Amino acid sequence: MITVRVGVPAESRPAERRVAGLPETVTTLIGAGLTVDVQAGAGRHAHASDAAYRAAGANVVPDHPAGRCEVLVSVQPPTPEQAACLREGDITISFLQPNAEPELVEVLRANGVTSFSLDLLPRVTRAQSADALSSQALVAGYRAVVEATRRLPKFLPMFTTAAGTVPPAKVLILGAGVAGLQAIATARRLGAVVEAYDVRAAAKEEVRSLGAKFLELDLETQGGVYAQAQSEEFLERQRQLIAERVAASDIVITTAAVPGRTAPVLVTNDMLKAMTPGSVVVDLAAESGGNVAASQPGEDTWLGEVLVVGARNMPSTMPVHASRLYARNVTNLLVMMTADGRVAPDLDDEVLAGCCLTHRGELRRELS
Template identity: 60%
Template sequence: MKLAVPTETRPGERRVAMVPEVVGRLPGVEVAVQAGAGRAAHFGDDAYQERGASVVGDLAALLEGAEVVAKVQPPTPEELASWPEGLTLVSFLAPLAQPEVVQALADRRATVFSLDLLPRISRAQAMDALSSQATVAGYRAALAAAELLPKFFPLLMTAAGTVPPAKVLVIGAGVAGLQAIATARRLGAQVRAYDVRAAAKEEVQSLGATFVELPLETQEGAGGYARAQSEEFLTRQRELLAKEVAAADVVLTTAAVPGRRAPVLVTRSMVQQMAPGSVVVDLAADSGGNCEVTQAGQDVEVGEVVVRGLSNPPSGMPTHASFLYARNVANFLALLVRDGQLAPDFGDEIVNSTCVVRQGEVLHGPTREALGLPPLAPLADPVTDSAGTAPPTEPSSPTKEATS
């Protein structure tokens, strides 16, 4: 089976879907990489060739004979116009956020697996690209805050006097939030953290931070995620968080809902109550932001407070972000490839849940609705086909409010 790895074309994307070290861990898979695909992540063409991959300069030649394409970002509809029909794509897709891409893929009779739809089960952990990239994002958020803050993060005792530690508030204790907590603690800050899930308390405390408890109902959802909150809940939450935000030197926000707008947790008036020189770093900037004033990829000043909207934060650390993502892709491909042949088992929960399009048929229910397609008829009594795999069913699509 031939796996093609094109250069990422989305503006600002520096990651690559496969790295040289992982190429050799794909038995029975012929890997072809577009020339220069790894350059922005500091993986040269020679390194790929040393690991057994072929390097192809022309995209058309790269895709010729390929069965699977691995990408970080999905192709644009314009790119897809030149793709051969019937390819299988593995990437992040966020299908609800860009249904036009899903339609273009369906028009090319593609089969598409979106890694942001992985079910949160133990067996899927090694493929969990959302979590691996959130780890990078959380680390970068803390570093960005330390760079912007006109104060030290750690407690310093000097001959000139004692400098108190910075006070950091992390809102959302999912993967990104926990990594932000750990990094801020390593830098010496005094860290407090809040999450709508009561279960997050133990994880926050294990990192040496203080868990902020508010008189609100816990919002535990399926698979360890928080469930989506009502506007009434969010209003009350903001009222209770206002005091915590005002007391912080740094606020790091990490709450995101894949495929939907991020919840607004920090209002303009809350930012205005922060001390001069304070900083807000918003990891949900690309999905609208957790802060009311956030602009993706920009620093916004509210009085003397800076609000940074981090856009695609994992791309800012492309070497390790690509390494982690490539390992996720390789582990996922193990479910799709048998004896060097593409043979996905659609009866597998992971394969079924992540399959958005199968041979041109859109399976993802919410995306079908967004495209104006009728719901798929449920299978009353699924039977296996001659290959021993179950026929296609509509993938599950749990709401994932990630405080990650």
């Protein structure tokens, strides 16, 4: 019997250090009756050697596996050239970021490839084990605090010494999704005093359960959402609140990004100018437009004596564990569409239908 071959490439996009398969997930896929080809060097940043992949049962191949496997799994989307090697009926899974890659999407559609984008995974219970957006946001939230901490010229914890006390750092987190909540938890671990804000007033309980203060606007809410959200009054009150709390903080971490959409500017240059010299601002949304007006993706920018860190692919800065979570996510999704060694996605399944982008020459989602 000829088994279905899964290909794991060495990621070729700039500064991508993760990998979509690790020896442990190779073992899982072989257990599901599949064969796995791993491109030589694929795990180098994740410190997984070719020998370790071989020991887990993978074939280590010299080139990008597109066109020599039936299923291609990766972190970043294939390039249009790599995608052009895929054949009708082949399957590919990655963060396809379809709105940013219309040329790639057209190649996938035209070639009859069945493509799944983890960006589009429905947020339902059955899909949680494949939820790579959440797992990578967890990494990003943790790393945002690590990167801020190393740049802050102060301690995060309070210290009482024979030469007197230094107070704990004050940390403000804007956006209390997965990344924001993990940033809160990490800053709290390090002993900082933390406060957080989210347009969803319903985030209050989660924020408080992590030991942080939840900042509230004095406005009516309906079902946990500010009733007047996006009204002029709402935006002005929000602006005032954020300005006041930014000025009082040593570290600000902004996490208000929505995949595929432009992030809202929450922190203006005037707000930064009111901060204590030496303060640090990390903008996790820098790649999607930025929550901080002054941020540039992948760069540290000084605005006066305030350091603005524009995140670029934050999960990639911690490739071993980011890859471990991602590889498990993508493997879980693949196993969900595999039975008896055959990969046959059931597009009536809400999870698979939800994240399927192209299939049999059809584009199944409208791009924006």
